[in-house]
Amino acid sequence: xxxxxxxxxxxxxxxxxxxxxxxxxxxxxxxxxxxxxxxxxxxxxxxxxxxxxxxxxxxxxxxxxxxxxxxxxxxxxxxxxxxxxxxxxxxxxxxxxxxxxxxxxxxxxxxxxxxxxxxxxxxxxxxxxxxxxxxxxxxxxxxxxxxxxxxxxxxxxxxxxxxxxxxxxxxxxxxxxxxxxxxxxxxxxxxxxxxxxxxxxxxxxxxxxxxxxxxxxxxxxxxxxxxxxxxxxxxxxxxxxxxxxxxxxxxxxxxxxxxxxxxxxxxxxxxxxxxxxxxxxxxxxxxxxxxxxxxxxxxxxxxxxxxxxxxxxxxxxxxxxxxxxxxxxxxxxxxxxxxxxxxxxxxxxxxxxxxxxxxxxxxxxxxxxxxxxxxxxxxxxxxxxxxxxxxxxxxxxxxxxxxxxxxxxxxxxxxxxxxxxxxxxxxxxxxxxxxxxxxxxxxxxxxxxxxxxxxxxxxxxxxxxxxxxxxxxxxxxxxxxxxxxxxxxxxxxxxxxxxxxxxxxxxxxxxxxxxxxxxxxxxxxxxxxxxxxxxxxxxxxxxxxxxxxxxxxxxxxxxx
Amino acid sequence: xxxxxxxxxxxxxxxxxxxxxxxxxxxxxxxxxxxxxxxxxxxxxxxxxxxxxxxxxxxxxxxxxxxxxxxxxxxxxxxxxxxxxxxxxxxxxxxxxxxxxxxxxxxxxxxxxxxxxxxxxxxxxxxxxxxxxxxxxxxxxxxxxxxxxxxxxxxxxxxxxxxxxxxxxxxxxxxxxxxxxxxxxxxxxxxxxxxxxxxxxxxxxxxxxxxxxxxxx
Numbered sequence: 001x002x003x004x005x006x007x008x009x010x011x012x013x014x015x016x017x018x019x020x021x022x023x024x025x026x027x028x029x030x031x032x033x034x035x036x037x038x039x040x041x042x043x044x045x046x047x048x049x050x051x052x053x054x055x056x057x058x059x060x061x062x063x064x065x066x067x068x069x070x071x072x073x074x075x076x077x078x079x080x081x082x083x084x085x086x087x088x089x090x091x092x093x094x095x096x097x098x099x100x101x102x103x104x105x106x107x108x109x110x111x112x113x114x115x116x117x118x119x120x121x122x123x124x125x126x127x128x129x130x131x132x133x134x135x136x137x138x139x140x141x142x143x144x145x146x147x148x149x150x151x152x153x154x155x156x157x158x159x160x161x162x163x164x165x166x167x168x169x170x171x172x173x174x175x176x177x178x179x180x181x182x183x184x185x186x187x188x189x190x191x192x193x194x195x196x197x198x199x200x201x202x203x204x205x206x207x208x209x210x211x212x213x214x215x216x217x218x219x220x221x222x223x224x225x226x227x228x229x230x231x232x233x234x235x236x237x238x239x240x241x242x243x244x245x246x247x248x249x250x251x252x253x254x255x256x257x258x259x260x261x262x263x264x265x266x267x268x269x270x271x272x273x274x275x276x277x278x279x280x281x282x283x284x285x286x287x288x289x290x291x292x293x294x295x296x297x298x299x300x301x302x303x304x305x306x307x308x309x310x311x312x313x314x315x316x317x318x319x320x321x322x323x324x325x326x327x328x329x330x331x332x333x334x335x336x337x338x339x340x341x342x343x344x345x346x347x348x349x350x351x352x353x354x355x356x357x358x359x360x361x362x363x364x365x366x367x368x369x370x371x372x373x374x375x376x377x378x379x380x381x382x383x384x385x386x387x388x389x390x391x392x393x394x395x396x397x398x399x400x401x402x403x404x405x406x407x408x409x410x411x412x413x414x415x416x417x418x419x420x421x422x423x424x425x426x427x428x429x430x431x432x433x434x435x436x437x438x439x440x441x442x443x444x445x446x447x448x449x450x451x452x453x454x455x456x457x458x459x460x461x462x463x464x465x466x467x468x469x470x471x472x473x474x475x476x477x478x479x480x481x482x483x484x485x486x487x488x489x490x491x492x493x494x495x496x497x498x499x500x501x502x503x504x505x506x507x508x509x510x511x512x513x514x515x516x517x518x519x520x521x522x523x524x525x526x527x528x529x530x531x532x533x534x535x536x537x538x539x540x541x542x543x544x545x546x547x548x549x550x551x552x553x554x555x556x557x558x559x560x
Numbered sequence: 561x562x563x564x565x566x567x568x569x570x571x572x573x574x575x576x577x578x579x580x581x582x583x584x585x586x587x588x589x590x591x592x593x594x595x596x597x598x599x600x601x602x603x604x605x606x607x608x609x610x611x612x613x614x615x616x617x618x619x620x621x622x623x624x625x626x627x628x629x630x631x632x633x634x635x636x637x638x639x640x641x642x643x644x645x646x647x648x649x650x651x652x653x654x655x656x657x658x659x660x661x662x663x664x665x666x667x668x669x670x671x672x673x674x675x676x677x678x679x680x681x682x683x684x685x686x687x688x689x690x691x692x693x694x695x696x697x698x699x700x701x702x703x704x705x706x707x708x709x710x711x712x713x714x715x716x717x718x719x720x721x722x723x724x725x726x727x728x729x730x731x732x733x734x735x736x737x738x739x740x741x742x743x744x745x746x747x748x749x750x751x752x753x754x755x756x757x758x759x760x761x762x763x764x765x766x767x768x769x770x771x772x773x774x775x776x777x
Contacts, residue, residue, distance in 0.1 A: 179641070181667075183642075195656065292642055
């Protein structure tokens with residue numbers, strides 16, 4: 001019975017991706033019997049190649065993806081290298097989880113409100129200098145080079161990579177290595193690069209690659225902040241998929257295959273970069289360069305880190321401000337008055353979307369936790385208990401561009417008459433929620449001292465008793481945190497909801513992103529704020545329940 | 561460096577007291593002359609490694625410390641760890657797994673020796689000094705415990721420290737090897753005229769060191 005859990009988990013991780021890839025590769029080469037085509041051809045690829053501005057779309061995806069990944073990894077590495085173990089570090093560490101739970105779309109809208117020509121920064125500048133009476137005619141958001149989009153990705157990937165780094169640091173003997181390099185006279189940053197980074201990078205590598213894959217094929221952030229003439233490849237694929245002309249499906253499928261190629265190219269470039277970086281590090285190590293005067297660099301890293309956190313937080317504040325703003329003329333830095341009318345006249349569609357968000361996130365989080373607990377307990381009772389090598393499988397859905405396999409899956413589901421079904425949307429949510437839930441639960445699960453269980457078994461109790469009465473209650477806090485994380489992941493999902501839901505299950509996220517082109521800042525502020533608050537709500541409930549469960553148990557409060 | 565008259569040479573711990581959350585952990589006033597060993601003994605958890613952390617510059621925020629540390633007449637109390645010129649040896653060799661044995665030594669070797677040939681030469685000499693000739697290209701993972709300890713020692717010495725701190729450095733080695741490595745470390749420290757601060761719970765270490773012994777706790 002317990003055996004079913006890892007099998008189900010494996011199915012959730014692999015089957016939709018495999019089926020989705022098949023469902024996109026076949027039509028890309030002209031094979032889609034439903035539409036009456038079964039002759040293998042490359043016509044669809046020719047159609048894609050003939051699309052205007054295709055080269056630029058590809059370069060945008062490639063460039064912004066690589067830049068966002070490299071810059072966020074650089075900032076996180078320099079910050080951790082320069083400040084690990086200090087008060088500055090502890091202070092910013094506390095911001096990681098809240099920042100991580102802000103959905104990409106909400107952060108992107110917040111950034112737009114901050115940096116747009118009519119945004120907060122220009123208002124402050126205009127107020128201070130008196131030079132501007134109207135918003136300047138600049139293309140800052142949706143700029144042609146995708147700089148705003150890259151920035152939007154960076155401020156969201158930094159907390160993710162920082163969290164993964166924090167989780168991996170204990171396995172790198174960081175404390176001893178830092179003392180060793182310092183005693184040899186190395187400055188903090190270079191000492192970290194030689195002594196800790198090689199082991200650390202090995203631990204977070206899959207997460208970094210997942211960031212790269214996500215960034216080269218992102219849609220929601222691109223729709224809000226990205227260029228439009230032309231848009232990055234993934235956005236254009238979505239447009240072609242949604243085209244009323246069914247023949248465009250073949251073009252979209254071929255473009256999705258092209259997207260996989262672009263992402264693979266980005267991965268190849270990244271892997272070459274890894275080699276080059278490793279080589280340079282070895283040369284520097286052999287030269288004995290101590291790089292002692294690195295305080296300026298350390299300060300810069302801390303500044304950029306704090307700035308990226310401040311951008312997200314200021315963005316959230318602006319969303320809130322716009323949602324209650326009355327008349328707000330440029331260049332006033334604050335609205336002339338406040339009103340709740342935006343919230344009062346919120347369209348009914350958003351209330352329905354709110355309900356869908358709660359249902360999808362709640363159900364997928366609970367399912368993911370059950371699946372994760374069952375799979376972990378199966379490993380506990382297996383011949384060789386331990387995390388095993390299976391954890392790498394968790395990254396499968398994160399290492400394939402969403403736009404590619406989701407479209408294939410949608411074709412398959414529509415063939416089966418399953419598209420637009422609640423269960424179908426729930427299943428694809430689970431595909432993305434489950435890896436994060438299991439990754440979050442795995443460390444505390446295996447850190448739990450098995451002797452508690454041995455003691456209870458020695459009293460003649462069954463393994464089931466150990467699980468239900470000992471392990472689960474003791475791990476209540478990490479289990480609740482994992483559930484809240486799963487909830488947050490589901491809330492933020494844009495593409496899976498849109499593509500598989502066939503428009504029948506709009507969520508707060510799809511509604512918010514859909515407002516991007518409309519330009520009603522008050523409604524955008526309210527909807528995006530709602531989207532950002534839902535994950536917080538999940539974490540708050542998890543913390544409250546954990547506090548209630550441990551109300552008379554002092555040792556339980558310290559745990560995890 | 562500021563070499564002053566010979567009376568000030570060595571490592572001086574001047575009226576050092578360390579508190580943790582208002583509780584006195586340890587108090588120490590000691591002078592370690594070049595080539596001498598000061599052994600700090602006591603059961604675990606009574607602040608031995610706290611003393612090393614203070615001298616090395618790694619003391620955590622929870623601790624409060626008073627007193628001064630002088631190294632060859634230089635007040636290093638407020639200096640960051642990388643400017644103290646104190647070599648550290650740990651229980652484990654902590655060799656970097658992505659570099660060769662020679663690469664691990666080059667990490668220690670001062671950057672003042674610039675040319676590749678001179679650096680290789682210095683590393684080869686260091687390896688020969690501890691009987692590991694021709695080990696330069698080896699993967700550190702293939703070394704025995706004793707060989708690793710010797711490489712770690714030479715890495716530390718190549719950085720030209722002015723003092724050595726040993727944090728239970730022999731406890732992971734088996735008995736026969738322990739004696740051999742121990743002798744080598746003290747010999748090298750004497751040869752380079754380094755004051756040594758040794759933290760251990762093994763009376764045999766203290767005996768072999770032959771210097772003053774301070775019992776904590």
